[in-house]
Amino acid sequence: MRVLPLRRGRSGPSARRVLAAVFAVARGVVALFLQRQRGWSAGTVQLACDAVIVAAAFALVEPSRVIYSIVSAVMVNLVLLWNHRPDAQLLSHVKTAFVARR
Secondary structure (H helix, E strand, O other): OOOOOOOOOOOOOOHHHHHHHHHHHHHHHHHHHHHHHHOOOHHHHHHHHHHHHHHHHOOOOOHHHHHHHHHHHHHHHHHHHHHOOOOHHHHHHHHHHHHHHO
């Protein structure tokens, strides 16, 4: 069985990919911080950040590629909006306490 490297000819990730990964993690941390401190939805904060990035991308990348990016960002943010609500933790504790009483 042969294992192919992610990128041929280079041993590590490029600085651009590392910077993009760090920026993505930082956006997630900021979104969770604002959710806990201000009560804002993490999905809404992520969607706003993505909207700014996509708007800037129209100046740099061909529009067809930006449209694919918009579709993927909307799908990921819908998952965040539906599954990571500020009250989701509270509801899981209530459900656990209710099941424990039975």
